[in-house]
Amino acid sequence: MQNLNHLLLKELTLELRRKSVISGLLLYLFSTAFICYLTFSLRQNQITPLVWSALFWITILFTVINTVAKSFIGEKKGRDIYYYSISSPEAIIISKVIYNFLLTLILSFTGFILFALLLKNPIVDLGLFSLVLALGAMGFSSSLTLISGIAAKANNSHILMAVLSFPIVISVLLIVVKVTKNCIDGLDRSVSTNDLVTLLAINCLVTAASYLLFPYIWRS
Amino acid sequence: MKTWLKVLATLLLLYTIVAGFLFDVPRLNIVNETIRALYFHVPMWFGMVVLFLVSTVYSIQYLRNPSIEKDIYAVEFANTGLLLGLLGIVTGMIWANYTWGSPWHGDPKQNGAAISLLVYLAYFVLRGSVENEDQRARLSAVYNIFAFSAMIPLIFVIPRMTSSMHPGSGGNPGFNMYDLDSKMRMVFYPAVAGWILLGVWIASLRIRVRLIDEKIQNLENE
Numbered sequence: 001m002q003n004l005n006h007l008l009l010k011e012l013t014l015e016l017r018r019k020s021v022i023s024g025l026l027l028y029l030f031s032t033a034f035i036c037y038l039t040f041s042l043r044q045n046q047i048t049p050l051v052w053s054a055l056f057w058i059t060i061l062f063t064v065i066n067t068v069a070k071s072f073i074g075e076k077k078g079r080d081i082y083y084y085s086i087s088s089p090e091a092i093i094i095s096k097v098i099y100n101f102l103l104t105l106i107l108s109f110t111g112f113i114l115f116a117l118l119l120k121n122p123i124v125d126l127g128l129f130s131l132v133l134a135l136g137a138m139g140f141s142s143s144l145t146l147i148s149g150i151a152a153k154a155n156n157s158h159i160l161m162a163v164l165s166f167p168i169v170i171s172v173l174l175i176v177v178k179v180t181k182n183c184i185d186g187l188d189r190s191v192s193t194n195d196l197v198t199l200l201a202i203n204c205l206v207t208a209a210s211y212l213l214f215p216y217i218w219r220s
Numbered sequence: 221m222k223t224w225l226k227v228l229a230t231l232l233l234l235y236t237i238v239a240g241f242l243f244d245v246p247r248l249n250i251v252n253e254t255i256r257a258l259y260f261h262v263p264m265w266f267g268m269v270v271l272f273l274v275s276t277v278y279s280i281q282y283l284r285n286p287s288i289e290k291d292i293y294a295v296e297f298a299n300t301g302l303l304l305g306l307l308g309i310v311t312g313m314i315w316a317n318y319t320w321g322s323p324w325h326g327d328p329k330q331n332g333a334a335i336s337l338l339v340y341l342a343y344f345v346l347r348g349s350v351e352n353e354d355q356r357a358r359l360s361a362v363y364n365i366f367a368f369s370a371m372i373p374l375i376f377v378i379p380r381m382t383s384s385m386h387p388g389s390g391g392n393p394g395f396n397m398y399d400l401d402s403k404m405r406m407v408f409y410p411a412v413a414g415w416i417l418l419g420v421w422i423a424s425l426r427i428r429v430r431l432i433d434e435k436i437q438n439l440e441n442e
Contacts, residue, residue, distance in 0.1 A: 154350045167339040171374045213362045
């Protein structure tokens with residue numbers, strides 16, 4: 001537990017010191033949203049709510065994959081060995097998942113604000129949508145962190161990261177897109193309860209799997 | 221694999237083919253004679269899931285107690301599962317072409333199936349891009365377990381929650397409703413057993429070839 005706090009603090013301070021990474025990601029997000037805006041500014045009314053939701057989630061997905069990918073791929077070889085000598089693998093994976101969750105959460109909400117400003121805001125039920133963003137961020141971070149650990153050990157890790165993560169993330173993405181549609185239509189919240197519970201269950205499943213499996217990959 | 225199992229598999233599949241094409245089936249609107257695809261399409265999916273499950277079990281065993289044999293078992297069961305999955309998707313597309321009007325209908329079950337095949341294709345890409353043998357076995361075992369646990373909601377849970385035209389999901393009845401006199405069951409259950417046994421047979425042959433290869437390599441190295 002002590003270890004976990006330290007590791008988490010270390011990730012956060014490291015992030016705040018190297019501002020270039022987070023600002024790079026925010027710029028990435030902004031550029032994508034801006035490109036969407038420019039392409040659709042030719043004919044504003046063409047963005048139906050469903051197109052909006054597709055664009056939004058694709059943008060978030062790619063930003064998040066890039067964000068989480070750096071959690072293991074960017075690390076230097078020597079530093080890995082140092083971490084592993086001072087703490088348990090479980091603490092490392094959990095701290096990385098929590099840290100990635102925070103980062104993904106910030107990016108998702110920033111993305112939403114950008115999309116609402118540049119394109120338009122079709123979301124009727126904002127409260128529910130925030131919950132969906134949070135649960136989605138949880139799903140993305142928990143499933144992608146382990147994948148990034150696997151990809152970091154292999155050759156051409158950046159391509160591999162995308163290939164390995166898409167099939168795993170899709171189950172989260174499908175539910176999230178479905179609930180987003182409910183938020184756009186302003187349906188009653190009870191309609192989406194089932195999906196949200198399923199999403200939460202998938203998140204727990206994936207986090208538990210990462211927790212159990214990570215000790216086996218860091219040894220190599 | 222034991223010889224009697226091989227004989228059993230052959231007999232069951234012969235029975236499936238003969239009985240599947242010749243026995244009486246319920247006459248239903250739209251579905252008509254295509255209901256016979258049930259004896260081929262559905263058991264192939266069952267076979268795929270069983271083979272992937274076996275592959276995952278070997279991956280878990282590998283992580284607990286690493287050895288090359290277990291890695292080979294896991295890979296070859298996944299390979300054969302992929303083959304059955306491809307056959308299942310093709311037979312499903314043929315069936316869908318006659319009943320739904322087009323081979324690819326964007327049904328949640330179809331999409332889920334396609335994604336689960338993507339998972340295992342990604343598994344083979346991963347194996348291709350790691351050079352160190354131990355590391356390859358360990359990483360792919362971890363990915364196999366992770367992917368299988370992420371696949372369960374995809375093909376078993378989500379299709380049941382969304383609207384779908386596929387029997388057995390989205391509130392549609394499975395074949396229980398059509399099969400009033402249980403005649404279809406007489407062919408369906410043997411078909412399931414037959415296809416699964418065939419899958420295991422193919423996998424065990426491939427495993428034997430791989431193990432012999434491994435042995436030859438070891439002898440050459442000495």
